[in-house]
Amino acid sequence: xxxxxxxxxxxxxxxxxxxxxxxxxxxxxxxxxxxxxxxxxxxxxxxxxxxxxxxxxxxxxxxxxxxxxxxxxxxxxxxxxxxxxxxxxxxxxxxxxxxxxxxxxxxxxxxxxxxxxxxxxxxxxxxxxxxxxxxxxxxxxxxxxxxxxxxxxxxxxxxxxxxxxxxxxxxxxxxxxxxxxxxxxxxxxxxxxxxxxxxxxxxxxxxxxxxxxxxxxxx
Numbered sequence: 001x002x003x004x005x006x007x008x009x010x011x012x013x014x015x016x017x018x019x020x021x022x023x024x025x026x027x028x029x030x031x032x033x034x035x036x037x038x039x040x041x042x043x044x045x046x047x048x049x050x051x052x053x054x055x056x057x058x059x060x061x062x063x064x065x066x067x068x069x070x071x072x073x074x075x076x077x078x079x080x081x082x083x084x085x086x087x088x089x090x091x092x093x094x095x096x097x098x099x100x101x102x103x104x105x106x107x108x109x110x111x112x113x114x115x116x117x118x119x120x121x122x123x124x125x126x127x128x129x130x131x132x133x134x135x136x137x138x139x140x141x142x143x144x145x146x147x148x149x150x151x152x153x154x155x156x157x158x159x160x161x162x163x164x165x166x167x168x169x170x171x172x173x174x175x176x177x178x179x180x181x182x183x184x185x186x187x188x189x190x191x192x193x194x195x196x197x198x199x200x201x202x203x204x205x206x207x208x209x210x211x212x213x214x215x216x217x218x219x
Contacts, residue, residue: 008191011178015195018174023199025088025163025170026156029095033156034149036096037103038138041111044104055104062101068162070094075166091163091170099156106148110141143214150207154200161196171195 044055062070074094078085085093114137122132142149164173175192179185 004187014174018171019195022171026160029092030153032096033099033103036100037107040104041107059101062098067159087166087168091168106145110145113144
């Protein structure tokens with residue numbers, strides 16, 4: 001145990017660099033996926049069948065196929081079209097498209113919880129549909145669905161481990177490099193798992209604190 005702790009402290013700076021890459025990647029994908037998810041939700045509620053079919057197809061495609069396959073398509077497809085895309089951008093794109101499908105379903109329940117009377121009152125006050133969306137609906141939806149959104153972010157962090165296959169130096173990739181150089185795969189991957197656990201536990205804690213803060217404001 002002492003040997004592991006000594007090694008863990010020695011590896012920690014490198015693991016934290018990988019963790020920062022993982023955090024930046026996942027937060028970017030989560031925010032972008034939130035915006036895209038709103039767009040998918042709006043298409044799913046459109047009176048036009050083509051929009052509803054597109055939204056249904058999007059959700060079915062990205063929820064029904066492995067994240068790894070989506071990542072490899074986002075990485076290799078642009079090069080076949082003559083577009084040079086960095087690994088970080090390809091990973092962000094893949095995770096964004098994937099989480100947008102899940103977030104659209106989370107947001108769907110949040111939007112459904114808003115009473116029609118609020119929207120009618122906002123329209124009477126002269127707010128445009130865009131203003132109603134961003135000033136009235138989205139803030140309430142975020143508060144209502146925050147636990148589910150935090151859970152989705154945790155899932156994105158865990159799913160992001162696959163980006164190591166395109167040589168992006170995230171937390172898992174750093175672990176692979178350390179395992180190859182130290183010949184201690186068990187200890188290295190245990191250390192990697194602990195850092196992932198630290199990231200997800202911090203997110204869960206922040207989510208609970210934000211939820212309690214909003215609950216106190218409502219009293």
